[in-house]
Amino acid sequence: MPELPEVESIRLSLAARILGKTIEDVEVRWPPAAVSLADEDFSALARNRTIESLDRRGKYLLMNLSHGLTMIIHFRMTGRLIYYPEQHEPNKHTHVVFRLDQGELHYSDIRKFGRIQLVSFQMAFKAACLAKLGPEPLDESFTFDQLGMRLARKKSTIKAALLDQTVVAGIGNIYADEALFRAGILPDRNTASLKVSEIILLYDAICEVLQEGITAGGTSFRDYRDADGKKGAFQENLMVYGRSGQECKYCGGQLAKIKVAGRTTVYCPNCQK
Structure with missing residues (x-):
C-alpha cells in the first residue's frame, strides 16, 4: 500500500502535469471506484472543472477542483493514477479515465480496493476517511x-x-x-x-x-x-x-x-x- 512518501511523490509528479488543466470528460469504467455525494452522477459533477491544487493528507491524495469540489483518492494496495500527454488506450484494470483539455489521467487498480470520492471542498476534511487522522509527521507543528x-x-x-x-x-x-x-x-x-x-x-x-x-x-x-x-x-x-x-x-x-x-x-x- 502506498504510504506517505509514495502518495507525496504522486502528488509532486502530478502537480507538474495537470495543475490548471480542465476535466473535459470522465469515463467511469467500474462504477464502485468513483463515489460522489448523495449518489449524484460522478462524471457530471467532475466535468468542466479545472484542477486548481493538489494536497495530501496521510495516505490520501486530494485533488481540489474549481467551484468548490475535492476528489479524495485512496490508492489502497494497488491503485495507480497515471498521466498520459496524449490519448491512451485504457487497460483492463483502468476504472476511471479523466480526459483533460491536454492529456488524460487514468486511475487503475488491479485489486479494486481503492476509491475516488468526490465531496465539497468544505466537507473534505470532515469526511470519515480523513476526520480521525493524526498529525502530519513532516509538518512543522509536529514535535x-x-x-x-x-x-x-x-x-x-x-x-x-x-x-x-x-x-x-x-x-x-x-x-x-x-x-x-x-x-x-x-x-x-x-x-x-x-x-x-x-x-x-x-x-x-x-x-x-x-x-x-x-x-x-x-x-x-x-x-x-x-x-x-x-x-x-x-x-x-x-x-x-x-x-x-x-x-x-x-x-x-x-x-x-x-x-x-x-x-x-x-x-x-x-x-x-
Missing part, C-alpha cells in the same frame, strides 16, 4: 513531545501504534520498520516502556526516513508507480523491511522476522534492543 503524548495514550506495541493512523498519519509497514531500526527500538515493545530519549530518537527517525523516501520517489517492489509511471528508488536504501534472514547492513548480524499487529515485521536483534 517529539506531541508524538510522546500520542504514544502515551496507546496501550499497545510501538509498531502497532505507528501503524495506527489516528496516532500519526501516513506511516505504514515499510516506514515503521525502517524508523524503528534507525531509532534502535524493538517493534514489539510496549509504548509505555519508551523513555523520553527513545521518543526523541524515534521522532527524528520518522522524519528522516519519510523525507528520504520522498526524495527517492517512494518505494517500489511491484505495484507502486508515480504519475509518470516511474518506479521509486527507496527500496535500494531499506535497512530491514523485506530483508528477513539477510545480513544487517550496520552490524552484520542476521535480521529476524516476527508478527506484530498482524503484520510481518523485520528487525535486527543486535541493533534494536
Whole structure:
C-alpha cells in the first residue's frame, strides 16, 4: 500500500502535469471506484472543472477542483493514477479515465480496493476517511513531545501504534520498520516502556526516513508507480523491511522476522534492543 512518501511523490509528479488543466470528460469504467455525494452522477459533477491544487493528507491524495469540489483518492494496495500527454488506450484494470483539455489521467487498480470520492471542498476534511487522522509527521507543528503524548495514550506495541493512523498519519509497514531500526527500538515493545530519549530518537527517525523516501520517489517492489509511471528508488536504501534472514547492513548480524499487529515485521536483534 502506498504510504506517505509514495502518495507525496504522486502528488509532486502530478502537480507538474495537470495543475490548471480542465476535466473535459470522465469515463467511469467500474462504477464502485468513483463515489460522489448523495449518489449524484460522478462524471457530471467532475466535468468542466479545472484542477486548481493538489494536497495530501496521510495516505490520501486530494485533488481540489474549481467551484468548490475535492476528489479524495485512496490508492489502497494497488491503485495507480497515471498521466498520459496524449490519448491512451485504457487497460483492463483502468476504472476511471479523466480526459483533460491536454492529456488524460487514468486511475487503475488491479485489486479494486481503492476509491475516488468526490465531496465539497468544505466537507473534505470532515469526511470519515480523513476526520480521525493524526498529525502530519513532516509538518512543522509536529514535535517529539506531541508524538510522546500520542504514544502515551496507546496501550499497545510501538509498531502497532505507528501503524495506527489516528496516532500519526501516513506511516505504514515499510516506514515503521525502517524508523524503528534507525531509532534502535524493538517493534514489539510496549509504548509505555519508551523513555523520553527513545521518543526523541524515534521522532527524528520518522522524519528522516519519510523525507528520504520522498526524495527517492517512494518505494517500489511491484505495484507502486508515480504519475509518470516511474518506479521509486527507496527500496535500494531499506535497512530491514523485506530483508528477513539477510545480513544487517550496520552490524552484520542476521535480521529476524516476527508478527506484530498482524503484520510481518523485520528487525535486527543486535541493533534494536
